[in-house]
Amino acid sequence: MPILQIELIDIAIIISFLLTTIWLGCRLSGRQATVDQYFLTERTVPWWAVMFSIVATETSTVTFISVPGFAYAGDLKFLQIALGYVVGRGFVSVFLMPTLFQRGILSVYQLVQRHFGSALGRTTSALFICTRNLSDGLRLLGASIVLSYLFSLSSDPTNTMIALSICVLASVTVFYTWFGGMTAVVWMDVVQLALYLVGAAFTIVLLGIEIPGGITHGWALAGDAGKLSIIDFSFDVSRDYTFWSAVIGGAVFTAGTHGADQMFVQRYLACSSLAHARRALFVSGLVVLVQFSLFLGLGLLLWAYYQNNSLLAAAVPLSSDRVFAYFIGTEFPVGVRGFMVAAVIAAAMSTLSSSLNSSAAAFIGDFFRGPGHQPFPEKNYLRVSRMAILVFGAIQAVVAMVGIALSERLIDDVLQIQFFSGGMMLGIFLLIAAGYRTPFTGTVALVAGVSATVFLATGTEVSWQWYALVGACATVSAGTMAYAAEKSLN
Secondary structure, eight states: OOOOOOOHHHHHHHHHHHHHHHHHHHHHHTTOOSHHHHHHGGGOOOHHHHHHHHHHHHOOHHHHHHHHHHHHHSOSTTHHHHHHHHHHHHHIIIIIHHHHOOTTOSSTHHHHHHHHOHHHHHHHHHHHHHHHHHHHHHHHHHHHHHHHHHHHTSSSOOHHHHHHHHHHHHHHHHHHHHHHHHHHHHHHHHHHHHHHHHHHHHHHHHHHHHSTTHHHHHHHHHHHTTTTOOOOOOOOTTSSSOHIIIIIHHHHHHHHHHHHOHHHHHHHTTSSSHHHHHHHHHHHHHHHHHHHHHHHHHHHHHHHHHHTOHHHHHHSOSOGGGHHHHHHHHHSOTTHHHHHHHHHHHHHHHHHHHHHHHHHHHHIIIIISSTTSOOOOHHHHHHHHHHHHHHHHHHHHHHHHHGGGSOSOHHHHHHHHHHHHHHHHHHHHHHHHTTOOOHHHHHHHHHHHHHHHHHHHHHOOOOGGGHHHHHHHHHHHHHHHHHHHHHHHO
């Protein structure tokens, strides 16, 4: 049985990457004199950097290891949801972006406050903070699984080793996010995206060399096993990854995350113009589609590789989430293994740093600064912003610790959390775009969206991929009726 191993040169590469990340955060720290500079970069970031940052932000280690694991254990049906992502981005670019791209806001939920009152604005902000830190805590766990494999010298790393990896990753990410703010986050996203895409491409090349007959033969084996299936036109609403649930649900979900989620809207606000913000968002969808295709293809080749060697296959961990990590630890040459671990770390930190920065921005903008709060000097706001990043980093680490015992496919756990809130949040912002402005309308809409989604999740067997659509429809319908009723009474 192959054993996982790490050499000094691999460790040196990993440490060099971590130190470079910390150095960049410190290098950029001196440029942050105000909260707006800290969270919005003075709107000087080029659109292509924002585009890459969007892709890197939604491509965590969960994507890096779980999407290949999806194809390894099944087929290519996950690609359907990426098609929905492109559609959803197009909708946001055309219909919501003019509403979102406004000067003078730090948090997107300040728009909710302007239209529906401070109570509802803070409620939506709190909902974002909770769901964001839960899902990204699980993303932190995904990265830590990979690190624990390589440093435990075991095919079954202990929970203690995974927990130690969680602490290391969380600490480094908090450090450079704390110092560098949004500027460091965006530019590190660009570097990190390039790093893990190169790592994925190299893995495919290596698999092509190792599989007898190369990539073509591996693809043929997958085809013979029925693993090349992409489209599932089943109308069974209880099934995941059908064409209807994945494409429609993915489109609504993306419209919610990229149209009503502080983590993504904050990036648009860093662009110099509305046109650049639209371009960054739409192009990012095409890049994500290509990226998912790359990761799924990698998973199929992993399956073909192990199918050709029964002895190796017998040693592979049962969890599909751990197959890619296992391959990195056992089959990669010395030095390249360290580069791949750095790529995994990069995928983790690109999302986690964005999550910490946006959570802190929402907290400051919605709960600490603004109407009803006594103004403070900018240095005080900056101090509280950095303390908030530290607190959210600790919360995500705790979530990751608890998540060690969760299911095999973290990608499903993460997406279920985000699908839960994405629809109702989208509904609220659609009502804003329609010009509705009464607190009663917003409150009724949000209660209806939450109630419908909770009922769907707990009282039915409907796939979680329908949560966003149902939540959005319930929110918009209830809000529209409440607004009409209120107007008729007045």
